[in-house]
Amino acid sequence: MLFSQLQFWMFFxxxxxxxxxxxxxxxNRMLLFSSYVxxxxxxWRFLGLILVSTAIDYVVALRMDASTDSRLRRMLLNxxxxxxxxxxxxxxxxxxxVESFTILSTKLGxxxxxxxxxxxxxxxxxxxxxxTLSYTIDVYRRKLAPERDFFDFALFVAFFPQLVAGPIERAxxxxxxxxxxxxxxxxxxxxxxxxCLIGLVKKIVIADxxxxxxxxxxxxxxxxxxxxxxxxxxxxIQIYCDFSGYTDIARGVAxxxxxxxxxxxxxxxxxxxxxxxxxxxxVSLSTWLRDYLYISLGGNRGGRFATYRNLMVTMTxxxxxxxxxxxxxxxxxxxxxxxxxxRALSGVRGRGAPRVAAGTAPPTGPRRTLAFAxxxxxxLMFFQLVCYGWLLFRANSLAQVIDFTVALSAITPGQFADxxxxxxxxxxxxxxxxxxxxxxxxxxxxPRFYRSWPMPARAALYAGLIYLLAFGATTAPTAFIYFQF
Amino acid sequence: xxxxxxxxxxxxxxxILGLIALDAIVAVGLATVAPESLRTYFEYGRSxxxxxxxxxxxxxxxxxxxxxxxxxxxxxxxxxxxxxxxxDRPMVRGYGMSFINQLLHAAAEADPTLHLDLHSGPSAPxxxxxxxFVNDAANRRxxxxxxxxxxxxxxxxxxxxxxxxxxxxxxxxxxxxxWRPEGTSGLSRIDPVVKSDQDARAVASGAPIAKAWAAQLAxxxxxxxxxxxxxxxxxVSPFARLVRRSLATSAIRADxxxxxxxxxxxxxxxxxxxxxxxxxxxxxxEGLIPVVVLVxxxxxxxxxxxxxxxxxxxxxxxxxxxxADLVSPRSVGNFLPDSHYNQEANAVFGQxxxxxxxxxxxxxxx
Numbered sequence: 110m111l112f113s114q115l116q117f118w119m120f121f122x123x124x125x126x127x128x129x130x131x132x133x134x135x136x137n138r139m140l141l142f143s144s145y146v147x148x149x150x151x152x153w154r155f156l157g158l159i160l161v162s163t164a165i166d167y168v169v170a171l172r173m174d175a176s177t178d179s180r181l182r183r184m185l186l187n188x189x190x191x192x193x194x195x196x197x198x199x200x201x202x203x204x205x206x207v208e209s210f211t212i213l214s215t216k217l218g219x220x221x222x223x224x225x226x227x228x229x230x231x232x233x234x235x236x237x238x239x240x241t242l243s244y245t246i247d248v249y250r251r252k253l254a255p256e257r258d259f260f261d262f263a264l265f266v267a268f269f270p271q272l273v274a275g276p277i278e279r280a281x282x283x284x285x286x287x288x289x290x291x292x293x294x295x296x297x298x299x300x301x302x303x304x305c306l307i308g309l310v311k312k313i314v315i316a317d318x319x320x321x322x323x324x325x326x327x328x329x330x331x332x333x334x335x336x337x338x339x340x341x342x343x344x345x346i347q348i349y350c351d352f353s354g355y356t357d358i359a360r361g362v363a364x365x366x367x368x369x370x371x372x373x374x375x376x377x378x379x380x381x382x383x384x385x386x387x388x389x390x391x392v393s394l395s396t397w398l399r400d401y402l403y404i405s406l407g408g409n410r411g412g413r414f415a416t417y418r419n420l421m422v423t424m425t426x427x428x429x430x431x432x433x434x435x436x437x438x439x440x441x442x443x444x445x446x447x448x449x450x451x452r453a454l455s456g457v458r459g460r461g462a463p464r465v466a467a468g469t470a471p472p473t474g475p476r477r478t479l480a481f482a483x484x485x486x487x488x489l490m491f492f493q494l495v496c497y498g499w500l501l502f503r504a505n506s507l508a509q510v511i512d513f514t515v516a517l518s519a520i521t522p523g524q525f526a527d528x529x530x531x532x533x534x535x536x537x538x539x540x541x542x543x544x545x546x547x548x549x550x551x552x553x554x555x556p557r558f559y560r561s562w563p564m565p566a567r568a569a570l571y572a573g574l575i576y577l578l579a580f581g582a583t584t585a586p587t588a589f590i591y592f593q594f
Numbered sequence: 595x596x597x598x599x600x601x602x603x604x605x606x607x608x609x610i611l612g613l614i615a616l617d618a619i620v621a622v623g624l625a626t627v628a629p630e631s632l633r634t635y636f637e638y639g640r641s642x643x644x645x646x647x648x649x650x651x652x653x654x655x656x657x658x659x660x661x662x663x664x665x666x667x668x669x670x671x672x673x674x675x676x677x678x679x680x681x682d683r684p685m686v687r688g689y690g691m692s693f694i695n696q697l698l699h700a701a702a703e704a705d706p707t708l709h710l711d712l713h714s715g716p717s718a719p720x721x722x723x724x725x726x727f728v729n730d731a732a733n734r735r736x737x738x739x740x741x742x743x744x745x746x747x748x749x750x751x752x753x754x755x756x757x758x759x760x761x762x763x764x765x766x767x768x769x770x771x772x773w774r775p776e777g778t779s780g781l782s783r784i785d786p787v788v789k790s791d792q793d794a795r796a797v798a799s800g801a802p803i804a805k806a807w808a809a810q811l812a813x814x815x816x817x818x819x820x821x822x823x824x825x826x827x828x829x830v831s832p833f834a835r836l837v838r839r840s841l842a843t844s845a846i847r848a849d850x851x852x853x854x855x856x857x858x859x860x861x862x863x864x865x866x867x868x869x870x871x872x873x874x875x876x877x878x879x880e881g882l883i884p885v886v887v888l889v890x891x892x893x894x895x896x897x898x899x900x901x902x903x904x905x906x907x908x909x910x911x912x913x914x915x916x917x918a919d920l921v922s923p924r925s926v927g928n929f930l931p932d933s934h935y936n937q938e939a940n941a942v943f944g945q946x947x948x949x950x951x952x953x954x955x956x957x958x959x960x
Contacts, residue, residue, distance in 0.1 A: 115841075295597025299605065324894070325926035529927050535635070564605055571605075572612030576620075579836035 233273030291367030301364030308357030314581030318537025334520030536581030639835030659766035663715030690743025700944025719751035736881025
């Protein structure tokens with residue numbers, strides 16, 4: 110049941126209708142049931158995993174809270190970590206490591222006969238595992254009181270709008286929203302519907318629309334450097350629209366139900382450096398990694414080299430979080446290198462650059478235009494670095510990474526005149542132009558920039574988006590890319 | 595639910611008005627200044643009866659497929675040519691679609707001694723090509739080569755009675771039978787109620803046959819979707835056409851998936867294997883050289899013909915040309931924008947076909 114399918118919207122209409130008619134506690138129970146139905150629609154067998162994870166963390170958190178024995182508390186935390194990460198390891202990584210071990214053994218001349226593993230990856234396992242882990246760790250750190258109502262806690266783990274692809278919500282944000290009565294307002298329903306509309310345009314019109322062009326080049330035996338560059342630019346747009354489109358719909362659906370989920374994207378391709386990018390891209394994961402991994406490793410408290418080490422470890426594991434494949438790990442390493450490089454360079458720049466006095470007025474007139482133009486140039490240049498990362502991410506194999514890198518290093522302007530990339534549909538191109546304007550509006554005026562427009566202008570905007578959605582909705586619906594993580 | 599109902603209602607009303615206004619502007623734009631490609635894009639969403647009706651009204655309209663590929667017409671042409679005096683030399687008789695036509699033309703270029711007699715329909719599925727072969731028996735002579743084309747993207751349509759039910763955007767109304775396995779090695783044949791373009795015109799004008807045809811489609815055509823046929827009055831709105839196109843193609847895609855995955859209880863691979871065997875047996879009985887051509891299209895979702903059929907055909911000794919053995923269907927560079935193979939790819943296929951025919955002729959002489 111995909112957000113981009115009619116089936117989901119029929120399901121949600123039913124859920125919403127019942128939701129409006131019942132009281133708070135019943136709403137929570139009904140949402141829990143609906144969440145299990147939603148997840149079970151993929152594979153009901155994996156509901157057991159969610160239930161086990163829920164039960165363990167519910168009991169562990171209560172016991173930790175009740176205990177003053179630091180050894181027992183640590184033991185309980187470790188038990189939760191081992192149980193949750195163990196499930197993740199078995200379902201997501203075991204096959205990968207066994208396969209890698211076999212290949213390595215064969216290369217070393219040894220014979221390995223591993224049992225064939227045919228483990229199916231449960232949808233969204235990385236998302237709900239990280240969400241429950243944050244809860245247990247926060248209770249352990251005594252930053253959060255444990256939830257005593259089992260069913261409310263179960264809803265926190267399985268809340269269907271964000272269950273399979275985030276945002277990875279913090280318990281301190283979502284649990285109070287579950288336990289307190291919620292007000293469903295017309296305004297929130299309207300804003301939620303608008304978010305869903307934007308998300309659907311991003312997913313159906315743009316991401317699904319350009320997927321064919323990307324797949325054609327990444328499936329071709331020997332594309333030219335220019336074809337790889339164009340396909341990778343398109344993939345950057347595809348993955349952004351796919352994932353942020355999902356998040357918009359998740360947030361929109363939750364908003365209609367009276368929940369406020371966190372923003373997961375903030376115009377990431379307007380970033381001008383790696384640090385800026387990670388403040389804008391998959392924010393719920395990057396802040397999770399920062400709070401529960403990077404800081405736990407020591408953060409930037411141990412000197413420059415310890416900081417670099419911690420960044421590399423965090424980003425490499427962040428890459429591996431996306432999937433059990435060497436290219437995801439390579440992508441994580443690449444992001445770590447970018448962050449370390451940026452940190453090193455900005456440190457050097459910072460020492461040499463003249464200090465600007467606090468309270469200095471921002472530039473005006475031509476200087477402002479120049480500053481804006483420079484920012485655009487920086488963003489465009491940094492976008493190329495982001496795109497090389499996406500090449501690592503999208504590549505089908507390590508061999509393809511090498512082949513494509515070699516082809517990119519031999520790129521010539523003449524190759525752009527002889528491109529053999531299927532042209533994205535007109536609706537997708539219109540969608541990309543609309544998205545650029547939308548993100549620019551959000552960057553300059555905030556996420557609600559259009560809310561201050563006169564009502565006829567807003568109505569025209571919605572009508573235009575609905576028309577665009579219909580215009581582009583002819584391509585085949587595809588699963589969201591992040592479902593596989 | 596609390597809030598300012600009136601403001602929300604106003605916003606919703608204004609949005610609907612905006613949509614209607616936008617729809618009217620698009621409709622006027624399409625009728626006046628829009629380029630042909632955009633007009634065609636919006637035409638794709640018209641209901642199937644709407645498209646057929648327009649084709650009847652404007653026979654010269656671009657993309658009009660109303661009169662093409664009707665089996666009785668194709669066979670009548672073949673009868674006429676044969677009666678006029680077929681050339682006194684062995685012919686390569688192709689039963690296929692555009693892919694097969696292009697491939698055989700390339701074969702004739704590679705070997706100018708090959709003379710072609712081609713029978714085809716747009717995106718024709720194997721049930722059509724096999725029906726042509728069966729019905730055209732009187733117009734062949736010993737020594738000819740008979741080529742049966744199988745296109746991967748049309749395999750699901752073996753469970754359909756006409757292109758109009760599964761090719762929503764270009765619903766050519768020509769019809770064909772559905773074949774199903776019968777007994778241990780045979781095939782049963784379900785013929786369509788609508789057999790000719792005259793029948794189809796009668797359906798378009800609402801004659802009694804229309805009811806029988808609608809009933810047969812609903813009962814026996816696994817690709818039939820009411821979304822593509824009902825509420826034809828909505829065709830007036832470009833927006834409604836866009837929505838219909840999305841819903842109809844989505845429904846057909848689901849049906850296609852159901853047929854090719856086996857969910858729809860139509861054994862397409864078994865049917866194709868039996869069809870190929872019967873084709874080869876009949877061809878050999880007539881003294882012909884049979885060749886089955888498996889054309890793998892570029893769509894990644896198509897069934898893999900080589901995996902599904904090649905072992906059985908090879909085991910039965912049926913001469914088979916598999917395009918995927920020669921040119922990668924995964925490389926976009928091998929295709930034209932219209933999804934056909936490019937000239938270079940066809941040259942490779944053509945040479946392989948010429949070689950295969952030459953080898954088979956040598957074997958036949960022994």
